[in-house]
Amino acid sequence: MRKSLIILVALAGVVFMACGGGGDKKMSEDIRFVTMPDGQRIPQGGTLIVGLISDVKALNPYISTTVQASNIESLIFMTLADINKDLLTYSPRLAKSWEFSEDRKTLTFHLRNDVYWADGEKTTAKDVVFSHEVAVDPRVAWSAIRWKDYITDVTAVDDTTVVFTFDRVYPYQMMDATVGPIIPEHLLGDIKPENLATAEYNLDPIGNGPYKLKSWRQQQQIELEANPDYYEEGKPHLDRIVYRIVPDRTALLTQLKTGEIDMLENVPMKEFQQLKKNFKAGKTDIKPYEFMGRTYDYVAWNTIDPEKYDPDVHTTVESFDQIPNPFFADAKIRRAMTHAIDRELIREAIGYGLLVEMRGPIAPILWAYDESLPRIEYDPEQARQLLSDAGWIDSNGDGIRDKDGRKFQFIMKTNTGNERREQACTLIQDMLSKVGVKMEIRMEEGVTFFDNLDQKQFEAALAGWSVGLKVDMTTTFHSRSVLDKFNFPSYRNPEFDRINDQAKFEMDRERAKELWSKAQRILIEDQPYTWLFYTKSGHGLHKRFKDVIMDQRGTYVNVRDWWVPADERKY
Amino acid sequence: MLTYVIRRIGVAIPMIWLGLTLTFFIMRLAPGDPTTQYINPDFDPEVKELMLKKFGLDKPLHVQYWRWLTSFVQGDFGISFDRSRPVADVIEDAIYNTLILNGLALMVALLIGVVLGIFSAIKQYSKSDDVMTIVSLFFYSMPRFWLGLMLILIFSYVLGWLPTGGMTSINYEYMSAWGQFWDRVVHLILPVFVLGVASAASTMRYMRGSMLETIRQDFIRTARAKGLSERVVNFKHATRNAILPVVTLFGLSIPFIFSGSIITEIVFAWPGMGRVMLTAIFARDYPVAIAVVAIIYIMVTLGNLLADILYAAVDPRVRYGDGGGGE
Numbered sequence: 001m002r003k004s005l006i007i008l009v010a011l012a013g014v015v016f017m018a019c020g021g022g023g024d025k026k027m028s029e030d031i032r033f034v035t036m037p038d039g040q041r042i043p044q045g046g047t048l049i050v051g052l053i054s055d056v057k058a059l060n061p062y063i064s065t066t067v068q069a070s071n072i073e074s075l076i077f078m079t080l081a082d083i084n085k086d087l088l089t090y091s092p093r094l095a096k097s098w099e100f101s102e103d104r105k106t107l108t109f110h111l112r113n114d115v116y117w118a119d120g121e122k123t124t125a126k127d128v129v130f131s132h133e134v135a136v137d138p139r140v141a142w143s144a145i146r147w148k149d150y151i152t153d154v155t156a157v158d159d160t161t162v163v164f165t166f167d168r169v170y171p172y173q174m175m176d177a178t179v180g181p182i183i184p185e186h187l188l189g190d191i192k193p194e195n196l197a198t199a200e201y202n203l204d205p206i207g208n209g210p211y212k213l214k215s216w217r218q219q220q221q222i223e224l225e226a227n228p229d230y231y232e233e234g235k236p237h238l239d240r241i242v243y244r245i246v247p248d249r250t251a252l253l254t255q256l257k258t259g260e261i262d263m264l265e266n267v268p269m270k271e272f273q274q275l276k277k278n279f280k281a282g283k284t285d286i287k288p289y290e291f292m293g294r295t296y297d298y299v300a301w302n303t304i305d306p307e308k309y310d311p312d313v314h315t316t317v318e319s320f321d322q323i324p325n326p327f328f329a330d331a332k333i334r335r336a337m338t339h340a341i342d343r344e345l346i347r348e349a350i351g352y353g354l355l356v357e358m359r360g361p362i363a364p365i366l367w368a369y370d371e372s373l374p375r376i377e378y379d380p381e382q383a384r385q386l387l388s389d390a391g392w393i394d395s396n397g398d399g400i401r402d403k404d405g406r407k408f409q410f411i412m413k414t415n416t417g418n419e420r421r422e423q424a425c426t427l428i429q430d431m432l433s434k435v436g437v438k439m440e441i442r443m444e445e446g447v448t449f450f451d452n453l454d455q456k457q458f459e460a461a462l463a464g465w466s467v468g469l470k471v472d473m474t475t476t477f478h479s480r481s482v483l484d485k486f487n488f489p490s491y492r493n494p495e496f497d498r499i500n501d502q503a504k505f506e507m508d509r510e511r512a513k514e515l516w517s518k519a520q521r522i523l524i525e526d527q528p529y530t531w532l533f534y535t536k537s538g539h540g541l542h543k544r545f546k547d548v549i550m551d552q553r554g555t556y557v558n559v560r561d562w563w564v565p566a567d568e569r570k571y
Numbered sequence: 572m573l574t575y576v577i578r579r580i581g582v583a584i585p586m587i588w589l590g591l592t593l594t595f596f597i598m599r600l601a602p603g604d605p606t607t608q609y610i611n612p613d614f615d616p617e618v619k620e621l622m623l624k625k626f627g628l629d630k631p632l633h634v635q636y637w638r639w640l641t642s643f644v645q646g647d648f649g650i651s652f653d654r655s656r657p658v659a660d661v662i663e664d665a666i667y668n669t670l671i672l673n674g675l676a677l678m679v680a681l682l683i684g685v686v687l688g689i690f691s692a693i694k695q696y697s698k699s700d701d702v703m704t705i706v707s708l709f710f711y712s713m714p715r716f717w718l719g720l721m722l723i724l725i726f727s728y729v730l731g732w733l734p735t736g737g738m739t740s741i742n743y744e745y746m747s748a749w750g751q752f753w754d755r756v757v758h759l760i761l762p763v764f765v766l767g768v769a770s771a772a773s774t775m776r777y778m779r780g781s782m783l784e785t786i787r788q789d790f791i792r793t794a795r796a797k798g799l800s801e802r803v804v805n806f807k808h809a810t811r812n813a814i815l816p817v818v819t820l821f822g823l824s825i826p827f828i829f830s831g832s833i834i835t836e837i838v839f840a841w842p843g844m845g846r847v848m849l850t851a852i853f854a855r856d857y858p859v860a861i862a863v864v865a866i867i868y869i870m871v872t873l874g875n876l877l878a879d880i881l882y883a884a885v886d887p888r889v890r891y892g893d894g895g896g897g898e
Contacts, residue, residue: 251840
């Protein structure tokens with residue numbers, strides 16, 4: 001028995017050396033196998049190489065702010081529990097189990113006893129308490145600090161029991177308690193919160209996740225290696241995950257084709273379509289993964305006059321009273337714009353099959369998504385009618401509608417560097433000209449563009465949102481947010497506010513869904529945005545990686561389960 | 572000579588200060604701030620205020636300026652907003668990488684440019700001169716990003732001989748010393764070529780012109796008349812004189828060795844100063860951006876100075892007086 005095993009291992013080694021070719025024998029000479037519960041024997045080892053367009057700024061979940069960084073952090077750190085595909089329920093991670101109290105105001109987590117930080121210290125309830133303290137400290141300025149607003153207290157009962165106390169009952173208590181990974185108190189407890197942003201730790205983090213940081217050469221590559229001390233069932237199959245930073249999109253694509261990188265997230269849509277075709281035809285080994293993403297594009301119509309906007313008067317939400325926009329203050333005009341824009345044509349023309357219809361702000365991936373929402377059809381005739389009814393008629397025959405001596409002519413802004421948005425702008429310009437509206441396009445550099453939105457300095461803007469996992473429209477459409485950063489069209493409707501606030505705390509899911517649909521119907525009627533399209537994500541990954549799942553939760557939801565046949569390994 | 576250098580530096584310091592002050596205010600007056608990039612509804616507006624406070628950007632502009640200036644003269648460039656670490660660290664890594672790449676490229680450019688320039692001048696109006704003129708014009712006028720992408724396409728994608736970018740391979744840490752050295756060389760070939768060849772083309776045109784001018788001069792004719800061989804005339808007498816203007820060129824290139832070449836660094840994923848500057852500007856990372864600008868200002872000044880000194884060292888006709896004397 002033992003002899004045959006040796007022969008098998010030796011054979012596997014020979015096969016690998018024959019295929020691998022090159023100087024990396026050191027890494028993969030000994031092939032280990034693990035037998036899965038279903039009897040499948042999976043070889044352990046192998047490297048995944050991912051291409052990134054930019055480096056991350058820190059690997060501390062409470063300091064960094066990008067999706068890129070939190071993806072990597074999700075491999076180095078553990079959260080209390082992992083969200084499931086339905087985006088409503090959870091699977092155990094650091095917490096083995098949890099339960100709500102009778103009145104749902106306290107939530108108790110029972111932690112695993114076999115989780116260690118990479119320096120050997122045990123992860124305990126104290127770390128959970130500490131992580132919460134960091135998350136809610138304003139001096140740390142964590143970007144999701146508001147998620148913890150309703151949590152009044154987090155206490156460690158003993159080493160493996162933590163109790164979260166809430167000041168109200170609402171549907172997202174579990175999400176708010178588990179958002180934000182657990183960080184080590186014994187390494188960070190002595191650092192002043194205001195100094196956390198520049199701590200050495202952020203460049204050399206000690207975590208407790210399935211992978212640990214091996215090396216980080218700034219602006220070049222980040223290398224993770226499997227954590228040998230990770231608890232048994234959660235251990236990953238791949239030995240290494242390497243992120244290569246390649247700041248140019250074309251170069252990234254070339255590297256994917258030459259095999260220098262194994263995976264590229266968000267392959268440009270045109271190339272993704274090509275990739276799908278080629279993969280089907282067996283011309284490439286890069287397998288396309290397509291799933292509902294987390295972003296959508298829209299046109300925001302400013303309801304106030306940007307030229308006359310004065311941020312120094314009426315600085316409270318209650319007294320907010322600015323000069324209305326001559327065009328878009330009127331909901332009828334905004335509806336006319338939507339009628340005039342052929343969104344289906346835009347999706348077909350620039351989407352390469354990756355753009356999905358969207359009627360209201362709730363994303364198709366979320367439980368509250370309602371397929372039966374009314375659709376404002378493409379109907380230029382209706383658009384013309386609405387414009388004429390509002391008094392905008394072409395009185396001098398120059399092809400542009402006017403009213404009281406003012407032409408219907410405005411500027412639509414968008415940010416540079418996004419080809420899809422540039423193309424959408426051009427299409428919209430053409431569509432609007434057909435109903436007698438003249439639109440000019442202005443491209444602005446990213447930071448400038450968003451700053452102008454922030455200052456309400458735009459008439460119409462083509463922009464996009466990244467969708468959160470919570471259903472909530474407060475920051476984007478509530479009157480309360482009119483002075484904040486994200487309700488930049490200054491949309492206000494008391495009826496919407498009322499329903500939104502009610503829906504937020506409705507515990508009965510069916511009832512809540514009805515309320516959210518009602519709120520969306522108001523938005524659709526008012527059209528503060530013209531919703532253009534929801535985007536699917538398209539990632540490319542070499543086909544030698546098996547058992548890969550990618551969905552709306554992210555690219556790495558089950559990275560621990562990915563594996564490579566031993567004879568197909570490159571590194 | 573020493574007085575001259577001191578005098579030049581004395582003039583340079585207020586100039587650098589003026590330039591940096593202007594840069595400081597222009598950058599602050601540009602729309603947006605380091606937090607503007609976090610355009611996501613989950614990002615709380617209050618967090619923005621907190622972050623601005625953390626960066627010290629909530630203070631009036633003149634206070635910020637004074638703070639920046641006082642720490643700057645003490646050699647403290649501050650903390651990068653975007654990378655959460657001292658600016659000096661960010662720049663230290665990048666400057667080393669840029670020095671390797673641009674330094675090599677400059678050497679290649681000078682070497683090829685000077686040799687081909689001389690050759691092209693000696694063989695004026697010959698076929699090889701024509702070919703070299705056309706080829707140099709071709710490389711000179713070609714956009715670098717396009718050349719870079721074409722070379723990647725040919726040598727990496729089609730032929731698979733060279734890596735598409737980066738400084739090292741994935742498994743660099745596991746290589747032998749010789750393997751590591753070779754890995755570095757392989758990664759340098761394309762970017763050095765792209766950077767070097769364009770400057771080589773211009774150096775060559777420069778050298779050719781200078782050489783042509785020199786070989787028509789009297790002393791060359793005299794040398795020929797004395798019966799010296801063509802080789803000695805061309806390479807000893809003419810070249811030494813013709814190379815003078817090119818030396819100036821070298822001095823003027825120094826700032827670029829440090830400041831990097833943005834496009835080439837991005838196409839080849841080379842983590843140098845050009846990339847640092849570009850990302851800093853886009854992220855409104857003021858401390859890094861202004862530190863890079865400062866380095867460029869100082870290098871331009873020093874480069875000019877060096878060019879003048881070199882010129883004096885190689886051209887016997889130029890002498891800088893020590894106070895009393897003329898030039």
